[in-house]
Amino acid sequence: MPVPIRSGTPKKPSEMMRLFMTTFIGIIFGFFLGISFPTLSLSKMNLPSSLFPSIDLTYIEDKYSGLSKQALFNAWASLKGNKEASPLLPRYNKTEIWVPTNPRGAERLPPGIVASESDFYLRRLWGLPSEDLTIEPRYLVTFTVGYDQKKNIDAAVKKFSENFTIVLFHYDGRTTEWDEFEWSKRTVHISARKQTKWWYAKRFLHPDIVAPYDYIFLWDEDLGVEHFDAEKYIKLVRKHGLEISQPGLDPDRGTTWAMTKRRDGIEVHKDTEERPGWCTDPHLPPCAAFVEIMATVFSRDAWRCVWHMIQNDLVHGWGLDFALRKCVEPAHEKIGVVDAQWIIHQGVPSLGSQGQAQKGKAPWEGVRERCRKEWTMFQDRMTNAEKVYYKAMEMDPPN
Template sequence: MDPVSKGAWQKRFFSVAPPAALVFFFVLIFVAGAAVTLDHKESRVSVLQLQPKLVTAAAEMRPPATTSELRAGPAEEPDICESKCRPPGSEALPRGIVQDKSNLEMESMGGNPEREENGSGRRSKSLLAIPVGIKQKAVVDKLVSKFPDTKFTVMLFHYDGEVDGWRDLEWSGRAVHVAARDQTKWWFAKRFLHPDLVAEYDYVFLWDEDVEVDSFDPLRYLRVVRKEGLEVSQPALDRRSQIHHGLTARARRGGGVHRRYYKTKGHGRCYGNSTGPPCTGWVEMMVPVFSRAAWRCAWRMVQNDLVYAWGMDYKLGYCAQGDRRRNVGIVDSQYVLHRGIPTLGGGGGNGNGKPSFSASASALGADRLAVRQRSYTELQVFNRRWKKAVSEDGCWTDPYPNTATTG
């Protein structure tokens, strides 16, 4: 070969050789990788084939798939139907037909039942519930007449079983009447004012019957309550009332609302640093007013078998939806006169609101003594239950652990 030609051939060969070598090198890596992968897969298959009993046993230990799992598909796709919360007892019903709340409104026997759906809905209303006896008819009539029917639904708890004697009153036909002899306000409330039953009412007035309302306007009262953010409240007591705790008496200056009471002398002192009932965050039980949320909480605290609710007034602040020193208060601008007639245990007065002496004094005294004794016993029982509940509930934190009630 010609030296010149030979040199030219070698130059062409080596100019092509490097790319060809690279291609060969990558092909070699690909083949080797495939071989390794195949070997790995074959090894894994071998292991499975060597241990067939273990695989079968693991499959048998797995629980059978439920109908919902089969419908849901892969485990990583949760069933959205099962995650929806349904009221207990409604699981067998389509969600849209379920109504788990009610009210005490009366419905007409005729007319269009869908009028509310086609219109603006029900008006905002509150509930006035009172335990009554026929002997207090005149006083109750005056009380109820103060509450306009467009803004309040009235419910009477007849503890003497007498209902027909109220039919002549103008508002009686639109009131809800419940009768059970010799039962208390809290017995009725626990059984007939379930939060789901009264969920449509903005406020629940749970009042005694022996209350005079000459200086009280319920609509103005609610305006003050809403403005001040009171979840648990009561109208102040006229100073002529039977007053057991200074906090409930109307402030002498006659302002809008007060939430604290000061007493630096004598028994049951209340100072500026007192943080709990009955110095602050407290109302008495004769004329309490609850917001919807506060009543939902308070109803659950009422004990089925403790009919006087003694001791519960000291705990109502836990239902205040926040700081009880702010959300519990006494409304001074709208006040009532509490006459303090002992209607339970054989008392009750006559139609003019004065004590009745139709029964012997000794019989009335014995009945009243029995009522008083049970009240004190219930107070002790409630306090024991509260302490037991606190000690057993490891998930509950007391927002008022170091309450200083009185000095």
């Protein structure tokens, strides 16, 4: 019987190789021909979408037209999700601005117009902007206040020179009443009822907002300042290289920690001896690298770290004082108490009255209970976050 024969004859291996090489050379030639004509409109070519199911040709043409060969390779890598492609080329056009080194969201702006930082300097509504300020304050001091403490705050504010911007955070909603004081007219007032200074700090003292200030004072309202001078305090902080500090506290007014008690005859101290069993290491809190959160003073750099550590929902800040050391190195040398400029902690339980009576408990009892809970919650969050980090880095955590 006749043997059926398929149409066509099998190609020899040499012919297959020639066909493959011809096709490959054609692809390469087409590629370089394409990039030689950047005005060629890919979007106007009638190519079936099935060939490029996940690529928007119009987007590619707009985003990468006019680029060099290397830029096209980088662009293709970025389309595949490779974030390590050239950081300078995520978007480029002859008539379009794209600056990846600008702050996030401002890439379309020329760098010369970007104002990435701000301040609390008050401005006039008339005249030239360059003539608004007779002096640009170098330091910032904030008090979280209720109107009942107006006499105390009046005395405290007068201890700060014109080198300080004054900000009052009002937890009782009363702001206009403070106009009885002349200095109040030059003060920034921010009001939100029944909030704490750490709530305010997280929302209004972002590092880019307080960037012009060398030091940030974050103070309570119940501090006696008869023995305090702010300018002299700054000089001592600079002299002793303190990034996080506080004035010494009058030891006769029931202080909690030995570290914060004022010592006679010295300018600054950075460590102390506590009760037996309280310190596992002489360089760790509460024997060193420790100040309380009632009258804390931060350098600009230290505050940038601390701000990120403040939790949005843990508004009382309990536990922060034990963790501040994580923001400076070496902490036992850069955290300290200024003895030569000291204050009196009056211990006025003003925030307690802002609480709410529940289940037979007085308002202040609920506030204090939450303070203690927040301390435990903050410690747990910090411990868990560190465990996750060390595990991800395959490292043994320090003791």
